């Protein structure tokens with residue numbers, strides 16, 4: 001019988017089927033941050049069940065507001081910190097070592113093909129880039145995950161998207177996923193996993209694959225997923241080299257976590273990216289997406305480069321290529337948040353941090369910050385931000401503020417011009 | 433078992449997201465009670481006043497497609513819970529929100545668009561809905577009269593509501 005990757009993972013992790021159609025899975029990694037976990041911790045304490053199912057399988061980080069901005073956020077951090085100490089959770093990342101959850105956990109090698117992953121955060125779908133089943137959940141699911149290591153799901157259907165063609169210069173994974181969300185709409189993938197296939201995905205870095213999978217939730221998807229391959233092995237090699245004889249053996253093993261040829265998809269979409277333009281959102285929903293040619297010239301007050309979507313080294317490199325030796329528009333505030341300390345250090349070593357600062361950007365510590373309008377660049381009412389994040393909801397980055405979701409390249413050239421600008425106009429034939 | 437039902441708050445829009453139900457700036461609250469006054473305060477809906485009596489009196493929400501999309505924050509159902517709303521009826525839900533409702537022992541009832549249209553025909557500040565949980569029926573009463581509709585929820589979701597939520601269910605079983 002042919003199966004999709006998700007069906008294989010469900011089968012391998014099935015603990016119970018209390019009712020037909022409801023699958024309770026064993027969870028390999030339960031990830032926690034300081035916004036949704038403290039309530040779960042307090043509830044466990046109140047129930048007299050302050051326990052964890054396995055401290056090795058729990059990973060925790062303070063990332064949304066860090067350093068704490070007020071008493072409340074300090075208290076949230078403290079609850080998580082005390083809990084991690086109490087239960088001997090070794091993989092806990094506190095200030096100085098912390099970064100955006102969906103960037104730092106993969107970077108530490110916590111995610112492997114075939115894993116089941118949950119977190120009290122909707123963008124947990126990002127980790128599907130490794131061929132895992134990774135789903136965002138609410139605080140109660142998280143609480144049960146912490147206590148019992150299980151989570152219940154309706155088995156999702158799978159949408160297969162084949163991405164082929166020739167990707168034009170100046171167009172990136174972010175543009176592709178925005179266009180896919182436009183096609184699927186914000187509810188088109190509800191109760192579905194989105195599988196990304198095709199030559200374009202095969203040639204993508206893990207970073208770009210994470211950008212694709214990150215926004216699956218914006219189409220309602222339970223998770224995004226890419227098939228593990230050589231790129232996955234290369235990325236994970238520092239963490240798995242003691243487990244396998246060589247990379248070939250690892251690849252052979254990872255191959256069991258692939259959808260079978262001829263498996264049953266709910267829907268198959270063929271996408272040709274040849275001639276595609278950079279994409280920009282225009283409204284308050286992530287499926288309200290236009291070609292950049294229809295959006296050029298839109299005035300902007302702030303640029304934000306960062307987040308679990310586009311705050312990785314690859315993204316900072318792309319933006320820096322455009323910013324090198326230039327100054328951002330005097331009417332623009334530029335904020336960049338490298339997503340993890342490792343990314344920050346590497347960007348610094350490559351001279352990227354200096355490029356940003358010389359251009360006039362404010363460089364913040366690794367954090368979610370402005371992405372969800374809690375700190376580090378909240379908008380004033382009526383202000384507009386071009387942002388590399390994933391949500392343009394009304395008020396997302398500050399009450400009355402407006403967000404245009406863009407790629408790091410669009411964000412960089414928009415910073416230079418003070419209005420939404422097509423990066424292809426700033427491209428020399430070949431970047432050095 | 434708790435009872436489900438009450439005055440209806442009609443939210444005539446699709447794709448209402450959890451940032452609109454409870455903005456991120458209140459996610460620093462550790463008590464559910466603190467969310468009470470901020471429920472749907474940023475909702476973008478023509479002529480809507482989040483501080484009106486229609487909102488504070490409501491026990492049931494009737495809305496359109498893809499309700500509760502976006503962030504996974506369970507603060508959204510909690511904001512409803514502390515305001516006495518324990519039923520949301522929509523033509524579709526985002527997965528995480530729907531699960532969060534049942535996990536809290538509350539009801540997220542999905543019906544067809546045509547049933548939603550019929551419910552909206554009863555739109556009035558005095559309209560009420562009663563849920564017959566045992567028999568999967570909802571009764572709407574307004575100036576226009578009374579109507580009853582069948583609905584379907586999964587066996588699992590029903591069991592969660594009966595148990596009082598997922599923590600109770602899981603703790604008894606695993």
Ligand code: SF4
Nearest residue numbers: 123307308368371372
């Ligand atoms: S960067 Fe933004 S979207 Fe990503 S986890 Fe943080 S708040 Fe959520």
